[in-house]
Amino acid sequence: MSDEANKGLLSPLRRKLLMGMAAVPAITMLPKASFAQAPATSAVNTTGLAVTDTEVTVGILHSATGTMAISETGSIEAEKLAIEQINAMGGVLGRKIKFIQEDGASDWPTFAEKAKKLLVNDKVAAIMGCWTSASRKAVLPVMEQYNGMLYYPTFYEGLEQSKNVIYTGQEATQQILAGLNWIAKEKGAKSFFFIGSDYIWPRTSNKIARKHVENVLKGKVVGEEYYALGSTQFNSVINKIKLTKPDVIFTDVVGGSNVAFYKQLKAAGIDLAKQPLLTISVTEDEIDGIGGENIAGAYACMKYFQSLDNPNNKAFVPAFKKMWGEKTVIGDVTQAAYLGPWLWKLTVEKAGSFDVDKIAAASPGVEFKGAPEGYVRIHENHHLWSKTRVGRAKLDGQFELIYETADLVEPDPFPKGYQ
């Protein structure tokens, strides 16, 4: 092991010397910038990260196996695409990004163990990873103890902030409030029926949504129901919905339950064209399993849809499909995962260093103009400023953009008055 490491250090050095000698005649022709792009390793890496003169190593930590592989596959694909694109543009501070992929296997202790392995053994400069809140909560103490940098892609319940994490997805208020405002105004909605899977994210999200409906919109929540993760029978709750006749059904059901819920809703004769339904848990990825015909007409509140019409997205979608196949779809989280490597690159360049402390300090204010969702910027609290958008599901499994907030919405992971 140590022999290899020595070789790895020596041979690039020798090559560099040779190259340097060969380059002497041409040196006057080079633009000055090329020196600035590849500063000495000792200057940009003072904490012993896996950075050489030509390469920098990052980790990708998602579930490629187990029950979460359904969701996390898209994130892995997006991160690999971003890394490839960054490398094609010359890498970060003149160094190509190399990645080590570890499998969290949908098991939270495994996530923590693999995160430790990436930080302690592989000395990665950053980790793109985690998906569920449970996996993030398992990894967080490891990131803080060994001072790593995590780029976390999923929209989540908020109530968290760490020096060692950049949250590239939306926290709950960013996702929910604007959507509720819109549907209350547009549909004159006064009564809401909440239905969610029974774990922390839907419960926290619904708590925030309930406060907003009752205190701000002056509406009424006529039902709030939770079903165990993996439930496949929703006929009873659908009957309750029919009985209470809410203006809006607001859902955060996840995973396989999602498919069952929409299929049974449709079978029970609830026409989503007439009965407004707002979901914060269905992206293009989920519709693949649900089937467009079962969910057409429903509204989803996200920050990104594959159908977004802007130049960044028009370049992103074909690039993604070229790499991963014509049939793949791109959901909200996949796009947020794509932001991770880019934001890290921009932050490293702003800080002029790979050091985690410097990156954490330099992150606030970093802007990414090439984001497929449009412009994003990192907030002081390490979350992203981003727009909230409402889309309507179509038969072909895509969303049609119906509404977007005029300005970026400020991330507020600890919302006052909503807890």
Added chain:
Amino acid sequence: MFGDYSLGDLGSIFVMQGFAGLILFSVYVLMALGLAIIFGQMGVINMAHGEFMILGAYVTWMTSNLFQTYMPGLFGGYFFLAMILAFLASGALGMVVEWVLIRHLYKRPLDTLLATWGLSLMLQQAYRSVFGAREVGVELPQWMLGSLHVTDSIEVPINGVFVMCLTVLITVGVAYVLYMSRWGRQVRAVVQNRIMAGAVGINTEKVDRYTFGLGCGIAGVAGSAFTMIGSTGPTSGQLYIVDTFLVVVFGGAASLIGTIASAFSISQTQSTLEFFMSGSMAKVLTLLAVVGILMLRPQGLFALKVRK
């Protein structure tokens, strides 16, 4: 909670809720039948039951794609062919598994639990490698979507009715095969006394293989039918396995009537409770009731002698 509703509203809700309970009942029977045969008749704890169901679901998905591409005109009827193919595919896989794995473990029933659990992991990863990690959407013919409009407030889901009919059909079929046919008599003879059955000339190995195949085949049909109401992904089988075991154990192993009675009581309890409280609480209360009854009657609702 009923103060605000008219009598008509309430009446139709009770009807709808009754249907919801019946649909849940059919779903439980359908998913438990295959397991009841394997667990009840052979004493094998098949943890891979859910994966056999999902194989049926994937076969349905492939058949649907095939029809869409090559015979769009016949798409309306593909589901029937898909169910037959699902039965054959899961049944065949079941027989192979019995030959390779299970037959060596008959004398060690607890080991079958581990072996079939390992098998379920292997099958999940196989599905993931072959079909991809993402869920697939099975497209249904138009006539199977939506609901029958009875009155303004009573609507009966067509796929629910379909599952009910299918359940009745398969239950009657299984009952006929087990209790009326010559082969069924052989199965029961082997269950009651393997050595004597062998001594009178019954090929017990063959009976075992076909019984296991039949159980898995029925799981395949159930999986095929559940594409109408649930998801199809590599790990979707896991969604069903707990409920399935609950029904079979509560009913008392080795008893078809027990399975049906237990499916009925669990589904009715659950769907009634679900209506009056939240889904999670209903599940908790149902499980508590089941645990309580099993403490009083460890052998389940209806118990027969099982192979020692």
